[in-house]
Amino acid sequence: MKRRAICSLIAGLLAAPLLLPVAHAQTEADVKAQVAKLKPKDFPTQPIELTVVYPAGGAVDVSARHVGKYFEKWSGQKAIVNNRTGGAGIVGHTYLATQAKNDGYTLGVVASLIFADSMLRSQGRWTLDNLEPIAYLNSDGLNAIVSSEGPYKDKSFKDMIELAKQKPNTIRVATVPNSVFEYLVDQLELVTGAKFLKVPFQGGAPAIAAVLGNHVDMSIGFHVEFISMLEAKKVTPIAVASAERSPYLPNVPTVNEILGRKDVIWGATRWVTAPKGIPADRKAYLVAAFNAAVRDPELQAEFRKLGSVPDTRFATPAQIAEHLNRLATLERDFYVKSGRLK
Amino acid sequence: MPVTFALTPVASIAMLAAMFYGAMYGGSTTSILVNIPGEAASVVTCLDGYQMAKQGRAGVALGMAAIGSFIAGTLSLVAMTFFSPLLTSAALTFGPPENFALMVLGLVCTILMIQGSALKGIMMIGLGLLLATVGIDLVDGKERFTFGSVDLSAGFDLVAVVIGLFGVSEILLNVESAIKNEVVATRIRELLPTWQDWKDSWKPILRGSGLGFLLGVIPGGGPVTASFMSYAVERRIAKDPTRFGKGAIEGLAGPESANNAAVASGMIPLMSLGLPGNAVTALLMGALIIQGVQPGPMMMSQHPDVFWGVIASMYVGNVFLLILNLPLIGLWVQLLRVPYAVLFPIILLLAVVGTYSANKNFFDLYVMIGFGVIGYVLRKFDYEMGPLLLSFVLAPLLEQSLRQSMVMSSEGFAIFLARPITVTLLAISLALILLVVKRKVQTKGDAT
Numbered sequence: 001m002k003r004r005a006i007c008s009l010i011a012g013l014l015a016a017p018l019l020l021p022v023a024h025a026q027t028e029a030d031v032k033a034q035v036a037k038l039k040p041k042d043f044p045t046q047p048i049e050l051t052v053v054y055p056a057g058g059a060v061d062v063s064a065r066h067v068g069k070y071f072e073k074w075s076g077q078k079a080i081v082n083n084r085t086g087g088a089g090i091v092g093h094t095y096l097a098t099q100a101k102n103d104g105y106t107l108g109v110v111a112s113l114i115f116a117d118s119m120l121r122s123q124g125r126w127t128l129d130n131l132e133p134i135a136y137l138n139s140d141g142l143n144a145i146v147s148s149e150g151p152y153k154d155k156s157f158k159d160m161i162e163l164a165k166q167k168p169n170t171i172r173v174a175t176v177p178n179s180v181f182e183y184l185v186d187q188l189e190l191v192t193g194a195k196f197l198k199v200p201f202q203g204g205a206p207a208i209a210a211v212l213g214n215h216v217d218m219s220i221g222f223h224v225e226f227i228s229m230l231e232a233k234k235v236t237p238i239a240v241a242s243a244e245r246s247p248y249l250p251n252v253p254t255v256n257e258i259l260g261r262k263d264v265i266w267g268a269t270r271w272v273t274a275p276k277g278i279p280a281d282r283k284a285y286l287v288a289a290f291n292a293a294v295r296d297p298e299l300q301a302e303f304r305k306l307g308s309v310p311d312t313r314f315a316t317p318a319q320i321a322e323h324l325n326r327l328a329t330l331e332r333d334f335y336v337k338s339g340r341l342k
Numbered sequence: 343m344p345v346t347f348a349l350t351p352v353a354s355i356a357m358l359a360a361m362f363y364g365a366m367y368g369g370s371t372t373s374i375l376v377n378i379p380g381e382a383a384s385v386v387t388c389l390d391g392y393q394m395a396k397q398g399r400a401g402v403a404l405g406m407a408a409i410g411s412f413i414a415g416t417l418s419l420v421a422m423t424f425f426s427p428l429l430t431s432a433a434l435t436f437g438p439p440e441n442f443a444l445m446v447l448g449l450v451c452t453i454l455m456i457q458g459s460a461l462k463g464i465m466m467i468g469l470g471l472l473l474a475t476v477g478i479d480l481v482d483g484k485e486r487f488t489f490g491s492v493d494l495s496a497g498f499d500l501v502a503v504v505i506g507l508f509g510v511s512e513i514l515l516n517v518e519s520a521i522k523n524e525v526v527a528t529r530i531r532e533l534l535p536t537w538q539d540w541k542d543s544w545k546p547i548l549r550g551s552g553l554g555f556l557l558g559v560i561p562g563g564g565p566v567t568a569s570f571m572s573y574a575v576e577r578r579i580a581k582d583p584t585r586f587g588k589g590a591i592e593g594l595a596g597p598e599s600a601n602n603a604a605v606a607s608g609m610i611p612l613m614s615l616g617l618p619g620n621a622v623t624a625l626l627m628g629a630l631i632i633q634g635v636q637p638g639p640m641m642m643s644q645h646p647d648v649f650w651g652v653i654a655s656m657y658v659g660n661v662f663l664l665i666l667n668l669p670l671i672g673l674w675v676q677l678l679r680v681p682y683a684v685l686f687p688i689i690l691l692l693a694v695v696g697t698y699s700a701n702k703n704f705f706d707l708y709v710m711i712g713f714g715v716i717g718y719v720l721r722k723f724d725y726e727m728g729p730l731l732l733s734f735v736l737a738p739l740l741e742q743s744l745r746q747s748m749v750m751s752s753e754g755f756a757i758f759l760a761r762p763i764t765v766t767l768l769a770i771s772l773a774l775i776l777l778v779v780k781r782k783v784q785t786k787g788d789a790t
Contacts, residue, residue, distance in 0.1 A: 057628020065632065085701050086496035087478060094492050123490065172750060178483030199438070199749050200481045202742065206561065209617050215437030215750070224631065228616055228638020305634045 031292050035075055038285040043104060047078035048286075050272070051100065051108040053092025055085050059224060059306060063137055063270050064109035066302045070293035077289070081109075088178070093117045097126035102275040104282035107134060112269040113180065115328045119341055128328060133320040134272040134283070135290035138308035140222045141242025141267040142184055143252070145235045147211050152218065157239035157258050160218055161194045168195035174207035174219040175200060181207070181220045184241050184255075184266040187334055191261065211235065222268065223248060223307030241266040247309060263330055270308070271320060283317075291315060351633035351648045356655030358629055360662075362622050363605045367411050367663055370598055371674055374403045378509040378689065382500060383565040383601040385508070385731055386573045389457070390586065390593035397589050400675045402535050406543055406591060407598040408667040409535070414551035414599035415660040418606035421555055423653060429559045429607075430614040430639075436560050438746035439757050443767035444560065445740040448567050450771040451574035452732045453778065457587040460782065463729045466720075470733030471740075473498060480738060481745045493705035501700040502709040503734060507727045509693045510714025513686045515721060539591050546576050546596035554603030559610050561619050565601040566735050570728075572600035578774075606656060613637050613649060 050068050052061045061083065068079035084092035093114050100106040108131070118128045144160070146152045152160065164171040173196040175182040181204070185196055199216050201207040204225035211219035212234060219235075223246065229235040240246050241255045243265050255264045272290050274283070293299055300310040314320045335341035369380025374391035387407065394403040422429075436444075449467065456463030476487045477497025488494040535543070550572040557563030557571065576596040577586045586593045609626075611617040616638040618624035630637050635645045642649045677685070697710045717727055751757035758764045 055624065057625040057631075062628055062632050082702060084703065086499075086703055087492060088496075090492055090495055091703060121495075177481055178478070197749065199746050200742070201746070202480065205617050209434060209561065209611075209615055210437060212615075213434035213437055224636075225616070228636045228640045231636075231644075232639035234639060306631065 032074060032076075035285070035288045035292050038281075038288050039075075040279075040281045040285060043279075043282045043285065044077050046105060047080045048104070049106050050079055050081045051092060051096055051106060052081055052083050053085065053089040053096070053108070053110065054083070056081075056083050059140070059222065059268065059308070060109060060111050060270060062306060063303065063308065066299055067109065067135075067137060067272065067290070067293055070296050070299040071289055074292035074296070075285075075289035089113060090117050090121050094122065094126065096273070096275060097122075097130035100275045102277045104274070104278045104286060106275065107286070108273045109137070110271065110273050112139075112267070112324070112327060112331075115331045116178075116180070116183070116335075119328075119332060119335055128324075130276050131273045132276050132278075132283075133317050133324060134274050134286050135294055136311060136314035136320045136323070137270040137272065137294060138303045138306075138310045139242070139267060139269040140224070140308050141240045141246055141254075141265075142180060142220055142222065143226070143237045143241070143246075143249075144239045144255075145208065145211060145219045145221055145226055145237050146217065147214065148234055148236045150211070150214050150217065153236065155238070157253070157255070160238070161188065161192050164189075164194035164196050165192065169197050171218065172197045172199055172216040174210050174216040176203055176207065176220075180266045180268070183331075183334060183338075184220060184264070186338055187264055187266070188255070190334075190338060191259065191264070208235065227307055248307065263333070265327065265330060269324070269327060271324070287317060351630065351635050351645070352651035352655065354629050354633060355626055355648070355652050356659070358626050359609070359652065359656060360659040362626075363411075363415065363602060363656075363659065364663060367408065367602070367667065370407045370411075371404060374400060374407065374594075375674060375678060376685070376689065377512050379504060382504055382731065382735055383569045383604075385504070385566075385728055386455070386569045386597040387594060388508070389455075389573070389728065390588070390590050393587065393589035394591065394594065395678070399589065400678065401671050402539055402591070403594055404671045404674060405668065406535050406539060406595050408664055408671070410543065410547045410550065410595045410599040411602040412660055412664040413547050414554060414603040415606050415663075416657065417548075417551045418555045418558070418603035419653060419656055419660070422607055422610055426610055426614055426642075429610050433559050433561060433611050433615065433617075435763065438743045438750060439761055440763045440767070441561070441739060442743035442747050443758065443764040443771075444563065444567075445736050445743060447767050447771045447774075448571065448736050449733060449740070450774045451571045452729050452736070454574040454577060454774065455570055455728055455732070457726060457728075458724055460778075462725050466725055466727070466730040467733040470730040470735075471737045473503075473730075474734045474737030475741075480742045493703070498709050498713070498734075499697075499701060499703070499706045500735065502697045502706040503713050504731060505693045505697050506710040506713025507717040507731060509689065510710060511717030511721055511727070513690055514714060514718040516682055516686060535591075542591050543595035546572070546592045547599045549575060550596040550599030551603045554600035555607045557600070558604030558607030558619075561611055561617055563604065564608060564619050565604040566732070568600040568604035569597040570732055572596040574774075578777075609652070609656070613641055613652070614639060 050064050052064045054060050061081065064081050068081055071079045084095055086092065096108040118126065144157055146155060160171060173185055175185050175198045177200045182198065185198055189195060201210060204221035207219045208221050208226050208229060210216045212229065226235050230237065237249055237252050239255045239258060240249060240252050241264055245252065245254055256262055294310065295312055303310045314323050332341065365381065369384035370387040370391065373379045373384045373387035374395050377388050377392040379385045379388055391403045391407070394400065452467055453464065476494060478495050479486055485495055553572050553575065554568040557568040573593055573596060576592045577583050580586065580592060608619050608623055611619055612623045612627055616627065616636065618627045627637055635641065635648050693710065694707060697706050700706065721727065747757050748754065758768060
C-alpha cells in the first residue's frame with residue numbers, strides 16, 4: 001500500500017506540470033514533444049498490449065480500441081487490444097492481477113465491474129491493490145427505463161418504487177444477475193423497502209427488448225443500450241444511478257435526488273490499469289501518453305458517441321486511485337449490508 | 343474487427359458479415375471432406391455430407407451445400423428486404439416462456455436426429471445438458487462444478503468442445519484404423535449434382551430457407567438451431583428415413599440452407615432492435631457502434647445508406663460465395679488425395695491454433711484435448727456426438743428461459759399454457775415425441 005502510494009506520487013509529480021496546461025495554450029507538437037521527452041530509451045521496443053477482459057464489440061472493448069488509436073497518435077508507439085475473455089471477466093481480471101508482467105508492456109482497459117470481482121470472486125488470490133491506475137477514460141451510469149407504450153408509461157421512478165412497496169413482488173424488473181444491474185435493484189429494495197420481481201437476463205440489450213415486448217415492466221440499462229429506442233420514442237428513462245445527472249438526459253433525475261441519498265451509484269467507470277510495480281520511468285511515460293490521448297477532443301467525441309461521459313478531472317494516478325477507492329468503498333459497504341461480503 | 347476501424351461503416355459491416363457467412367459455408371466444407379465441422383452449425387452436415395464423400399460424391403455434396411446456401415441466403419434477404427418491420431414486432435413477442443418452448447422443441451428435434459440406439463442418444467443428450475451446467479450459474483451467479491477453478495467458471499468453451507469432440511476424436515479414430523484412405527479408395531466421380539440430386543434437393547432447400555429465416559429472426563434461434571431442426575424435419579417427412587445418415591442429399595441440402603438463411607435473417611433483430619442474437623452479431627453490433635451507427639429502430643431512417651448498404655452487400659456477398667466456391671470444389675476434393683498421414687497433423691495444428699485464438703486462453707486447449715479423448719472413447723462404443731453437442735448448445739438458453747419464466751409466473755408452469763405461441767410449440771414437441779414412440783413400438787411389434 002505504502003509503496004503504491006509513493007509510486008503514484010512520483011508518477012503524479014512527473015505528470016502534473018506536463019498535464020495542467022495541455023488543454024489550452026499548447027500546440028499538438030508541444031504535447032507530443034513532452035510525451036517524447038519522458039520516453040525511456042529502452043521502452044517500448046514492442047507494441048503495448050491492452051488487455052480487455054470482455055469480448056470484442058462491447059463498451060469496454062470499443063473504449064480500448066479508441067484509446068489505443070489515440071495513444072498511437074500522441075506517442076507514436078503501437079498499442080494493440082487483446083481480448084482475454086471468460087467467466088464474465090474474472091479470467092482476464094485474474095490474469096491482469098496475478099500473471100501479467102509488470103514491465104509496462106501489458107496494460108488493461110478495465111471497468112469498475114472489477115470491484116465486484118476483486119471483493120466477491122477473487123477468492124483471496126488478488127485485490128485491487130495488485131493493480132495501479134494509469135489513465136481515466138470515461139463512465140456510464142445505469143438508467144431505469146419503462147416502455148413508452150406499456151401500462152407504466154406515465155409512472156415516475158418514485159411511483160414505481162411506491163408500487164413495488166404497496167404490492168410487493170408484482171413489478172417485474174429485468175436485471176442481469178451478479179452484476180451492477182442486480183446490485184442497483186437490490187440496493188433500491190434495501191433502502192426503500194420495496195420488493196421487485198427480478199427477472200434475470202444476460203445483458204442490457206435483451207433486458208430492454210423484454211421491456212419493449214412487455215415481458216417485464218421496468219428495465220435497467222446503459223445509455224448506449226437504449227439510445228436508439230429512446231430516439232424512436234419507444235422507451236422512457238425515469239432515473240439514472242450516477243452521482244450527477246447524465247449530460248445526455250438532463251431532465252432525468254438521479255436516483256439519489258429522488259431518494260434523498262448519496263450512496264446509490266451504479267454504472268461502469270473505465271480506466272487504463274497496469275499490474276502493480278512497473279518501473280517508474282515507464283509508468284511516467286505511459287501516464288503522460290495516455291493522458292494526452294484522453295484529453296484529445298476527438299477521442300472524447302468518440303466516447304460521447306458510446307453514451308459515455310469522459311472526465312478530465314482525474315488526471316494523475318493518485319487522483320484516479322482516490323476516485324476509484326471512493327467508488328469501491330461505496331460498493332463494499334453495500335456488499336456488507338446486503339450480506340454478500342462478511 | 344480491428345481492421346474495420348479504418349473503413350467506412352458499410353464496408354466494415356459488409357466485410358464482417360461476409361466473413362461470418364463465408365465461415366458458415368467453409369465450416370461445411372470440412373464437415374463433408376473430413377467429418378470435422380468447422381463450427382457448431384455444420385455439425386449436422388457431417389451426418390450425411392461425409393457419407394456422401396465416402397461414396398465418392400464429395401463434389402456433389404459441396405456443390406449442393408454451396409447452391410443451397412446461396413438460394414437460402416438470397417431468399418432470406420429478399421424476405422428481409424420486404425418484411426423487416428413486421429418481423430421486428432414478431433421478434434419482440436418472444437419472451438422467456440416462448441424461448442423455453444422453442445428450446446424444448448429443439449431438444450425434441452435432437453432426439454429425432456439420433457441415428458443409432460435411442461437409449462445411447464438420449465444418454466448423450468443428458469450428458470450435454472449436464473456439461474453445460476459447468477461454470478457460473480446464469481441466474482443466481484453461483485459457481486457450479488468448477489472446483490474453485492477460475493478457468494472452469496466460464497464453462498467449457500463451445501469452440502474447444504466442437505473441435506475436441508469432432509476434430510480431435512476423428513483424428514484419433516483414423517490414426518487407429520491403420521491409415522487407410524477410404525474416401526480416395528472410392529474414387530471421386532461426379533463433381534456436379536445430377537438431375538436426380540436437384541429433384542431431391544429443391545424442396546429441402548426451400549423448407550430449410552423458410553425455417554432458417556424464421557429461426558434467425560427469433561433471438562433464441564440462430565443458425566445452429568435452424569440447421570438441426572431442418573434435419574429433423576427432412577428426416578421426419580422423408581419417404582424413406584432409413585437413408586438418412588447414409589448419404590441422403592436431403593439431409594445435407596436442408597440444414598445447409600437453413601443455417602445460411604438464419605445468418606441473413608439474424609441481421610433483422612440486430613439492425614432493427616439493436617439485439618444481437620449471438621457472439622458474431624454482437625461483434626457486428628460493436629463494429630457499427632464504433633462507426634457511430636447505433637443499430638435500432640431509428641437506423642433505417644438515420645442511416646439509410648448503412649442499412650441498405652449492408653443488405654445490398656449481403657446480396658453481392660452471396661453471389662460471390664457461389665462464384666468463388668463452385669470452381670474451387672474440384673480443388674477441395676483433390677485435398678482428399680493428400681494422405682491422412684500428412685493431412686491429419688495439419689488439421690490438428692489448425693485445430694490447436696483455432697481453439698487458442700478464439701479466447702487466447704491456454705485452458706481451452708486442455709478442454710479441446712480432454713473432449714477429444716472423451717469423444718474418442720464414446721465413439722468407440724457407438725455413442726453419437728451430434729446429440730451431445732446440440733444439447734450442450736441448447737442447454738444454457740433452455741435453463742435460463744425456464745428459470746426466467748418461473749420467476750415471471752405466479753402460477754408455476756401455468757405460464758406456458760397461457761400464451762398461444764408456447765402452447766403451439768409445446769404441442770408440436772409432444773406430437774413429435776408421440777410419433778417417435780409410436781414408430782418404436784411398431785418396429786418392435788414387427789420384429790416379434
